[in-house]
Amino acid sequence: MTTTKGRGARGPRVLCVLDRGYRGAVEAQFFHALYGLLDLHEQFEQIDVALRGAAVTMAVEEDEYRPEVRLGTMVLDTLPDYRGSVRDLVEEGFAVYVDRSDVTALGFDPDRLVDGTTCLPSAELSLRWPEYDEVWFV
């Protein structure tokens, strides 16, 4: 009998790279990519997240977005709370990496990233891949 790389029942160490955000506000609501990672957390030895491309904006603090839209007589106020999900990831022990070059290319100040996230140059993000058993582009 063999065990899965000696780690028993828990899944491998995974780095999840998210480079496309905003995939369905009305239809997804709470069930977006970051929520999925939060829910999978316990099954794996380690899951961390790297945001790059347009997805870095999910980690930029701001105070204008209201997660609601009115459709007919329905006010749908359960749209995704991107920054809130990133805060939840940090709180639950995920490492959340944010690609510095994409942050600055979009004109954001890295100081405005959600507390607890780690802003890194692209090359340093790549060099962290060997720390994980698997890298998934989610």
Place this chain on the structure above:
Amino acid sequence: MTAQTANARSERDSPAGPGSYLLIESKGNWAGPTAGAFLRDAVVLAEAGHRVRVFLVEDGVFSAVGNEVAEIERLAELGAEILVDDFSAAQRALGATTLSPHASLVGMDVIAAALSEDDCRGVWH
């Protein structure tokens, strides 16, 4: 707006003459190497004398960041309007960065009104 009959369509202007275009860009310059082509379509139409309005929505709003997107600069020179969806911009925290001085944040009501104009041709990318 009220219910119309089918012959309203025939009142549009000739395809060959100057027209009025509302180009809706939902992808933009962060969506891949060919994503900018749609804004170049807008430039060509504006240079040909058509009225052009560009509405940036979803990831298309990234084209309004900063002042280095050549197509946006050129469209502004040509007098084209650059409209940016307020909801998409807020989703993407664009209040925390600098938008092109040529861009105006608008709600969907502005786009609904534009699309209701008899001579407006809407194109979605």
Place this chain on the structure above:
Amino acid sequence: MAGTMERRMWDLLLILTTAPHSSDVVTSALRLSQAVLDRGGSVRVWACGYATMMTQDTFGDTKLPNTRDPEGYYPSPSAVVQRMITDGEGRFGWISCTACTEERGSTHHIPQVRHRSPLRLATTVTSAKQTLYLGGA
């Protein structure tokens, strides 16, 4: 003597072929629809490809439970469309392309949805003052 039959003319037709959950296109389409409705206009959505999944009756009224907010109310996509059709009082319509529903197996829809063959697409387009094609199927 044969008379001329006048068809109803819709203000906006959205041919929605982009898959839900692939981008925020459904959200944009519904927001734009609502903005037209708010102006007193009329909108019809022709759903193609995986967009036909939006109105399947198998969703029920709500999404699956949110494990982080089990008491929260999260309406299903079909419930959202159903509400817009009801609230639109005849000014908001939803068509599901029969070829795409067969191709995707999304054949059971809420009763408010109309089913049309793609052979009627041009007729549907000519019944709208303005058409936007939201591609991606």
